[in-house]
Amino acid sequence: MPVIEVKQLKKTYNETMVPVHALNGVDLTFEKGEFTAIVGPSGCGKTTLLNMMGGLDRPTSGIVTIENDDITNMKAGELVDFRLNNIGFIFQSYNLIPVLTVKENIEFIMELQHRNRKEMEDRVRYLLEVMGLSDKINVRPRYLSGGQQQRVAVARALASKPKFILADEPTANLDSKSTDILLDLMAELNQKENVTFVFSTHDQRVMDKARRIITLEDGKVISDIKQVKSNEARHS
Amino acid sequence: MKQIIILAWRNLWRNRRRTMITLASVFMAVILAIAIRSLQKGVYASMISNAVRFSTGYIQVHAKGYWDDQNINNSFEYDPSLSAVFQKNKDISLYVPRLESFALASSGPHTKGVAVTGIDPEKEDEMNGLAKKIIEGDYFNSQPQQGILIGDGLAEYLQLHLGDTLVLLGQGYHGATAAGQFPIQGIFHYPLDQMNNTMVFLSLPDAQLLFGAENSLTSISLMLQNENAISSAKEFIEKHVDSTYEVMEWPAMNKTLVQEIQGDNAGGIIMLGILYLVVAFGVFGTILMMTMERKKEFAAMIAVGMRRFKLTFMVIFETIFIGLIGIVSGTLIILPILIYFHRHPVALTGAAAETYQQFGIEPVMPASLDPSIFLYQGITVLCIAILSAFYPLWYINRIPVAGTLKQ
Ligand SMILES: Nc1ncnc2c1ncn2[C@@H]1O[C@H](COP(=O)(O)OP(=O)(O)OP(=O)(O)O)[C@@H](O)[C@H]1O
Numbered sequence: 330m331p332v333i334e335v336k337q338l339k340k341t342y343n344e345t346m347v348p349v350h351a352l353n354g355v356d357l358t359f360e361k362g363e364f365t366a367i368v369g370p371s372g373c374g375k376t377t378l379l380n381m382m383g384g385l386d387r388p389t390s391g392i393v394t395i396e397n398d399d400i401t402n403m404k405a406g407e408l409v410d411f412r413l414n415n416i417g418f419i420f421q422s423y424n425l426i427p428v429l430t431v432k433e434n435i436e437f438i439m440e441l442q443h444r445n446r447k448e449m450e451d452r453v454r455y456l457l458e459v460m461g462l463s464d465k466i467n468v469r470p471r472y473l474s475g476g477q478q479q480r481v482a483v484a485r486a487l488a489s490k491p492k493f494i495l496a497d498e499p500t501a502n503l504d505s506k507s508t509d510i511l512l513d514l515m516a517e518l519n520q521k522e523n524v525t526f527v528f529s530t531h532d533q534r535v536m537d538k539a540r541r542i543i544t545l546e547d548g549k550v551i552s553d554i555k556q557v558k559s560n561e562a563r564h565s
Numbered sequence: 566m567k568q569i570i571i572l573a574w575r576n577l578w579r580n581r582r583r584t585m586i587t588l589a590s591v592f593m594a595v596i597l598a599i600a601i602r603s604l605q606k607g608v609y610a611s612m613i614s615n616a617v618r619f620s621t622g623y624i625q626v627h628a629k630g631y632w633d634d635q636n637i638n639n640s641f642e643y644d645p646s647l648s649a650v651f652q653k654n655k656d657i658s659l660y661v662p663r664l665e666s667f668a669l670a671s672s673g674p675h676t677k678g679v680a681v682t683g684i685d686p687e688k689e690d691e692m693n694g695l696a697k698k699i700i701e702g703d704y705f706n707s708q709p710q711q712g713i714l715i716g717d718g719l720a721e722y723l724q725l726h727l728g729d730t731l732v733l734l735g736q737g738y739h740g741a742t743a744a745g746q747f748p749i750q751g752i753f754h755y756p757l758d759q760m761n762n763t764m765v766f767l768s769l770p771d772a773q774l775l776f777g778a779e780n781s782l783t784s785i786s787l788m789l790q791n792e793n794a795i796s797s798a799k800e801f802i803e804k805h806v807d808s809t810y811e812v813m814e815w816p817a818m819n820k821t822l823v824q825e826i827q828g829d830n831a832g833g834i835i836m837l838g839i840l841y842l843v844v845a846f847g848v849f850g851t852i853l854m855m856t857m858e859r860k861k862e863f864a865a866m867i868a869v870g871m872r873r874f875k876l877t878f879m880v881i882f883e884t885i886f887i888g889l890i891g892i893v894s895g896t897l898i899i900l901p902i903l904i905y906f907h908r909h910p911v912a913l914t915g916a917a918a919e920t921y922q923q924f925g926i927e928p929v930m931p932a933s934l935d936p937s938i939f940l941y942q943g944i945t946v947l948c949i950a951i952l953s954a955f956y957p958l959w960y961i962n963r964i965p966v967a968g969t970l971k972q
């Protein structure tokens with residue numbers, strides 16, 4: 330069973346005088362353990378698609394199903410809880426909570442889920458170890474570099490044990506070295522722990538690490554290529 | 566909930582300077598409001614206490630018709646069963662009989678109209694501390710033959726000294742002539758010039774004799790253990806005395822005073838309203854800015870799974886913190902000052918004192934420590950805080966998540 334199923338998805342923005350057809354009938358399925366990049370020229374609808382898949386915005390028509398749950402017709406409050414328990418988000422501009430420390434930022438999600446203290450502490454320690462940030466546990470975000478903040482954001486997205494993680498241009502604000510570190514960490518999580526990632530990008534080097542590349546143009550899928558174990562092939 | 570409170574508290578200190586300025590405005594408003602109210606209420610209480618202790622008592626029993634026509638002919642014969650009624654009610658702490666009328670006081674070439682009050686020396690002193698106001702000579706003692714007590718203002722006007730004789734001339738009960746002469750036994754001084762200039766006291770038997778009204782009284786004034794028992798005590802008395810008597814409460818007998826207080830009080834409340842309006846805009850502005858500038862942060866929090874109502878709680882806590890810190894710090898600073906001025910009332914001098922005198926008010930400003938003052942200011946500030954959060958709450962509930970994250 331696919332984790333995410335997108336059927337005949339359309340989104341038309343009517344905010345200006347001229348309606349903008351950001352998505353023009355998109356059909357896609359994503360399986361557990363995918364590491365997928367969504368690419369295409371600026372304005373092709375990448376962000377719009379990710380927002381629909383993450384339940385952050387409502388499509389004009391079409392359906393998004395997440396493991397049997399149709400999220401397009403959920404009530405607003407239900408949808409917030411659904412996101413909390415099923416979807417991890419990584420944003421381009423990190424969006425950590427500035428008044429909370431690294432540890433508290435990660436715990437924040439788990440507290441919303443009412444996890445117990447012991448479980449939260451173990452998970453924070455484990456995630457920060459994976460992210461190589463154990464020494465920053467009690468630091469507030471503004472004392473971290475962009476790359477470090479984005480790694481905290483990955484840890485936060487993983488904290489809730491989501492079914493998949495959506496990342497809209499996660500490396501757009503990072504330098505190439507931080508981009509490599511972040512991508513390698515994400516790829517490692519994907520391979521070792523079977524975490525499903527769907528991310529959008531403009532960056533060729535990021536695309537190269539993906540195992541599936543979906544290209545959009547004018548709100549339509551124009552190509553969908555699976556490059557099986559392309560990473561490993563290149564590195565070996 | 567703990568998480569939300571921690572977030573709210575830390576958010577408050579993100580823009581330390583702005584929060585401090587807002588807090589300072591709440592703090593100043595609380596101090597000002599409490600100080601103004603405390604002095605107002607203190608002055609009202611002192612005015613009421615003067616009126617109650619020196620004239621009417623909390624409750625007064627007199628013959629029906631006396632209040633509208635305060636005339637010796639409307640006096641009543643004292644019946645001992647009345648005191649039995651008063652003693653039966655445990656809220657009544659003191660009953661003070663009086664016989665009051667008017668007379669001309671003269672000494673040599675000088676004449677002046679005065680208010681003559683026949684009193685029970687012990688009870689009168691217990692009610693208003695008359696004995697302590699004697700500045701020359703002595704208060705009444707238990708001897709049957711007593712002199713007269715006059716105010717220092719009257720003594721000066723009539724050029725009288727201790728031991729001199731004062732002649733009183735007037736109309737007695739049912740048209741009899743009232744005439745007598747009394748040696749000046751004591752001279753008193755009140756903070757109120759009006760009393761010093763126009764009041765004279767005789768012992769009750771002397772006054773009854775003077776006015777030809779043996780065993781008669783014009784009123785019995787009652788003091789109470791507890792001010793809140795006024796209506797119940799009044800009802801009690803009415804039930805136990807016959808209908809030739811009238812029982813009145815102090816507000817009905819001091820209508821001008823009550824109106825004056827109400828008018829002044831309304832003025833004070835309007836002033837506070839304006840003060841708080843200014844503060845409310847300050848708090849509102851701060852909370853609004855705190856919300857607007859975190860729009861994207863809020864959108865991200867909603868995106869990752871925080872319900873909007875939790876964010877609104879956070880903002881409410883933020884404003885409540887501002888309100889509470891302002892109330893608590895303001896109260897802590899002003900309270901010791903008010904306690905001092907409660908114990909040592911400000912004595913007014915000069916023009917202010919004269920104005921007070923003209924209105925028959927003792928020229929002192931004691932601070933009131935009535936807990937309701939602090940309670941009301943606290944509630945007002947908290948209401949302002951919560952009301953200030955309304956627009957931000959509405960705003961939070963309309964943040965478009967996807968659109969905001971894109972910015
Ligand atoms: N809120 C909106 N109101 C109106 N039009 C919008 C809105 N959001 C996006 N669009 C339009 O929809 C189209 C798709 O936008 P989208 O942001 O999904 O593109 P994108 O592929 O993410 O672009 P980029 O690579 O620049 O991030 C664009 O033409 C954009 O102008």
Ligand SMILES: [Mg+2]
Pocket residue numbers: 375376377497
């Ligand atoms: Mg985009």
